[in-house]
Amino acid sequence: MSAHYHLQTKGTSITTTTQDTHVLIVGGGLAGLAAALELEQAGIPYLLLEAQARFGGRILSQPVAADAGFGVDLGPTWFWPHQQRMQRLCSQLGLRIFTQHIAGDVLYQQSGGRPVQRNGAGQGMLSYRVEGGTQSLIAALVARLDPARLHHGCAIVRITHGNEGWCVTAGATTHETPAAADAPQLVRARHLVLAAPPRKLMQIAGLSQCLPTGLPAALTATPTWMAAQAKFVAVYPTPFWRQDGLSGQAFSRVGPMVEIHDASATADSGFALFGFIGVPAGVRIRHTAGVLHEACLNQLVSVFGARAATPDVSYLKDWAREAWIVSDNDVDESPMHPELDLSAWLPQLHRMKMHFVGSEIAAEEGGYLEGALGSVESFKRTSELFA
Numbered sequence: 196m197s198a199h200y201h202l203q204t205k206g207t208s209i210t211t212t213t214q215d216t217h218v219l220i221v222g223g224g225l226a227g228l229a230a231a232l233e234l235e236q237a238g239i240p241y242l243l244l245e246a247q248a249r250f251g252g253r254i255l256s257q258p259v260a261a262d263a264g265f266g267v268d269l270g271p272t273w274f275w276p277h278q279q280r281m282q283r284l285c286s287q288l289g290l291r292i293f294t295q296h297i298a299g300d301v302l303y304q305q306s307g308g309r310p311v312q313r314n315g316a317g318q319g320m321l322s323y324r325v326e327g328g329t330q331s332l333i334a335a336l337v338a339r340l341d342p343a344r345l346h347h348g349c350a351i352v353r354i355t356h357g358n359e360g361w362c363v364t365a366g367a368t369t370h371e372t373p374a375a376a377d378a379p380q381l382v383r384a385r386h387l388v389l390a391a392p393p394r395k396l397m398q399i400a401g402l403s404q405c406l407p408t409g410l411p412a413a414l415t416a417t418p419t420w421m422a423a424q425a426k427f428v429a430v431y432p433t434p435f436w437r438q439d440g441l442s443g444q445a446f447s448r449v450g451p452m453v454e455i456h457d458a459s460a461t462a463d464s465g466f467a468l469f470g471f472i473g474v475p476a477g478v479r480i481r482h483t484a485g486v487l488h489e490a491c492l493n494q495l496v497s498v499f500g501a502r503a504a505t506p507d508v509s510y511l512k513d514w515a516r517e518a519w520i521v522s523d524n525d526v527d528e529s530p531m532h533p534e535l536d537l538s539a540w541l542p543q544l545h546r547m548k549m550h551f552v553g554s555e556i557a558a559e560e561g562g563y564l565e566g567a568l569g570s571v572e573s574f575k576r577t578s579e580l581f582a
């Protein structure tokens with residue numbers, strides 16, 4: 196249900212679009228979209244508002260070719276055999292998965308100008324990837340949801356709670372993403388599902404005043420997993436490292452990348468290498484992205500040889516610059532897995548019809564894609580909405 200209210204102020208008229216819904220979801224990453232799918236399948240009316248101009252949050256894949264759909268991952272890449280929820284969701288959404296390429300030798304880049312060492316036989320745990328990049332998961336989820344219920348470019352800036360339920364102000368942001376033209380500016384909802392990183396939630400005006408005692412401090416203390424990470428990806432016409440008997444895995448004491456892997460978009464196409472950058476976010480921020488980009492490419496040449504010098508294309512993704520994901524504390528602290536136990540607050544939260552989902556909220560596998568799905572499973576299991 197949608198209504199337009201005309202506010203008359205001195206000489207100006209402001210039109211506010213207000214929408215009523217049963218459930219409002221804040222955040223359109225994996226957790227928010229998976230929660231939306233549960234509501235959609237249960238026939239429960241909802242709206243989902245996402246601050247950024249795209250859905251997916253920390254999930255982001257870059258096309259390797261115009262006709263290849265999604266491609267190499269700039270955010271999450273792997274899930275592991277024990278993570279059954281990810282495997283079930285991929286199968287439910289009809290997505291193909293493949294195993295991370297690890298066959299071949301591993302390289303070690305030593306410090307002090309010593310030669311790169313080659314060690315036999317592929318190493319590392321068996322891990323899975325989504326064909327075409329992890330963003331295929333987001334595209335498949337969005338395709339199953341009613342587009343009229345999803346809005347991006349629509350940030351939540353204020354939340355209040357009263358007898359009538361939740362009243363949420365959206366749209367006017369301090370960041371540079373314009374709100375979509377059809378997006379509501381005020382939403383009134385019976386239930387609120389918070390699906391953004393806890394530290395970002397705590398920046399929403401009014402929210403901490405609505406929360407039970409002790410919870411604001413617990414949310415503020417919860418780190419956002421990988422939020423201060425940066426990745427470099429180089430896409431090549433051929434997997435020259437595989438042809439040389441290398442796995443694409445390399446570990447470095449030189450940097451800027453500390454760990455490099457094969458990042459091809461499928462088992463045998465969209466060939467790419469990626470590395471996690473070891474330069475701390477606080478230091479990276481003081482340099483232009485171009486300097487780091489060049490240093491990463493030079494490092495690939497030092498480790499893998501001259502053919503690494505000419506990728507078709509390369510990307511540097513610095514997550515510490517993503518204003519809707521990272522918080523100052525995430526930049527300042529050493530990376531830590533989130534551990535947040537909401538159980539003490541659940542009775543009060545349920546009375547208020549307030550729910551938390553997201554990777555940082557997960558009771559197990561916190562920080563991972565699997566954790567994001569686990570938190571949605573708990574939401575479904577414990578919320579009166581699905582009773």
Ligand SMILES: Cc1cc2nc3c(=O)[nH]c(=O)nc-3n(C[C@H](O)[C@H](O)[C@H](O)COP(=O)(O)OP(=O)(O)OC[C@H]3O[C@@H](n4cnc5c(N)ncnc54)[C@H](O)[C@@H]3O)c2cc1C
Nearest residue numbers: 222224225226246252253271272273351553554562563564
């Ligand atoms: C570089 C990198 C590598 C990773 N590698 C792996 C991996 O290999 N395997 C793995 O399992 N996990 C990995 N992760 C972690 C994984 O990405 C996360 O666990 C998962 O994507 C979190 O999903 P989420 O929906 O909980 O949160 P998010 O993806 O952070 O989604 C939250 C959404 O809320 C939105 N939002 C924030 N504030 C507001 C607001 N005020 N109003 C509206 N919307 C708002 C944000 O824009 C965002 O879209 C990696 C992460 C990164 C960054």
